[in-house]
Ligand SMILES: [Zn+2]
C-alpha cells in the first residue's frame with residue numbers, strides 16, 4: 001500500500017483531519033500520519049522504524065508532531081518511537097502496559113530479523129486501557145483494549161469520522177497471528193467480535209499491514225472471523 005491519502009470529516013463539527021499512510025520497515029507496516037488541516041498539528045500512529053523518512057514526511061506536509069500513539073509493542077509498530085521522542089520531545093502514548101515485555105526486546109528483535117539499528121526499546125510516557133481517550137485538536141479518539149495478537153494491544157477509533165486504527169488485530173481478509181508469546185486465538189476472535197464489529201459496518205479501518213477495509217466487509221466475508229468462517233488460527237504473514 002503506497003501513498004494512501006484519506007480526508008476525514010467530522011460532520012457535526014466541520015473539523016477535518018488528513019490521514020496519510022506511510023508503510024515503514026521491511027515489514028511494510030502502515031504508519032499513519034494524522035493531522036488537523038487547520039492547525040497543522042498531528043500524531044504518528046505506529047512509527048515502527050525509518051524515523052528519518054517519517055521526519056522528512058512531517059516536514060514535507062508541514063506538520064508539527066504533538067504525540068506518538070502505539071497500538072501494540074511489536075518491533076515493526078513501536079521500533080521508531082523512542083528515537084522520534086528523543087528528537088522531537090513529544091510523548092509516546094500506548095499501548096496497554098501488558099505489552100511492555102515486547103517493547104523491552106525491540107532492539108534484540110530487529111537484530112534477530114537482520115536489521116540491527118532499525119528500532120529500539122521504548123517505555124511509553126503513558127499506557128492506555130479500555131475506555132481511555134486521546135485528543136487530536138478538537139477530535140476525541142476512543143481506546144479499546146483488544147488482546148489476542150499481543151496481550152496489551154489497543155485499537156484507537158473515532159465514530160464521527162468512521163475511522164479505526166486496529167494494528168495487527170484485523171486485516172483485509174485476515175486476522176492477526178496468535179502464535180507469538182502470549183498470543184491467544186480465542187481472545188483475538190473475542191476482541192474482534194465484541195470490541196470491533198459492534199462499532200458498526202460503516203467503520204473504516206487502517207490495519208497494520210495491507211489495504212484499508214471496513215468492519216462490515218470483514219464481518220461478512222473474512223474467512224477467519226466473518227459469517228460462516230471456517231479458518232482456524234492464522235500462523236503466517238506479517239506480525
Ligand atoms: Zn504485531
Ligand SMILES: [Zn+2]
Pocket residue numbers: 027029074076077168208209238239
Ligand atoms: Zn505488524
